[in-house]
Amino acid sequence: MTGEKGFTLWFTGLSGAGKTTISKLLVEELHRRNARIEVLDGDVIRENLSKGLGFSKEDRDTNIRRIAFVANLLSRNGVPVITAAISPYREIRDEARQMMDGRFIEIYVKASVEACEERDVKGLYAKARSGEIKEFTGVSDPYEEPVDPEITVETEAQTPEESAQQIIDYLEKHGWLSHN
Numbered sequence: 382m383t384g385e386k387g388f389t390l391w392f393t394g395l396s397g398a399g400k401t402t403i404s405k406l407l408v409e410e411l412h413r414r415n416a417r418i419e420v421l422d423g424d425v426i427r428e429n430l431s432k433g434l435g436f437s438k439e440d441r442d443t444n445i446r447r448i449a450f451v452a453n454l455l456s457r458n459g460v461p462v463i464t465a466a467i468s469p470y471r472e473i474r475d476e477a478r479q480m481m482d483g484r485f486i487e488i489y490v491k492a493s494v495e496a497c498e499e500r501d502v503k504g505l506y507a508k509a510r511s512g513e514i515k516e517f518t519g520v521s522d523p524y525e526e527p528v529d530p531e532i533t534v535e536t537e538a539q540t541p542e543e544s545a546q547q548i549i550d551y552l553e554k555h556g557w558l559s560h561n
């Protein structure tokens with residue numbers, strides 16, 4: 382069985398950038414290869430582990446620290462993990478990186494606010510613009526871009542499949558995944 386080495390693919394990017402979409406494709410591909418993979422998706426985590434938390438800086442930080450805590454537990458026991466939450470603050474992402482020293486792979490899922498707003502998959506940008514939703518990342522709340530991520534996927538220029546393949550290529554190249 383491949384995937385015995387644990388690692389964390391830490392996705393970060395705006396709402397609608399493509400984190401969930403790409404994570405699903407990666408899960409399919411890893412399962413095809415009989416590799417283990419667990420996903421901690423922001424939307425799912427906010428329904429259970431972080432239920433009740435809001436979107437203030439403090440609550441966002443708490444949410445991300447919980448995700449990092451679980452990702453660390455899994456990845457240090459050989460289970461590869463994908464985290465797919467906006468994780469807007471650099472400082473907290475770096476905290477997660479320190480915690481998972483050596484098996485933390487930061488992936489900037491990059492798309493402009495304009496592109497994400499154009500997609501508006503969940504209709505949230507419209508609500509943010511109208512003021513119905515406050516503290517919306519990229520509109521009325523900060524997003525701090527990664528400075529030196531291991532991978533950047535440009536989702537305005539790529540298909541989801543190409544973005545997923547870029548990540549698979551990285552994992553193979555760096556020995557996290559055996560070649561198919």
Ligand SMILES: Nc1ncnc2c1ncn2[C@@H]1O[C@H](COP(=O)(O)OP(=O)(O)OP(=O)(O)O)[C@@H](O)[C@H]1O
Binds near residue numbers: 544
């Ligand atoms: N290269 C790409 N990778 C991922 N998604 C893409 C790409 N190109 C276009 N898309 C489209 O962008 C949208 C991304 O939505 P998705 O729900 O995955 O975003 P998200 O980052 O998970 O947002 P949220 O933080 O709100 O959960 C989808 O409609 C997807 O089809």
Ligand SMILES: [Mg+2]
Binds near residue numbers: 401
């Ligand atoms: Mg998502």
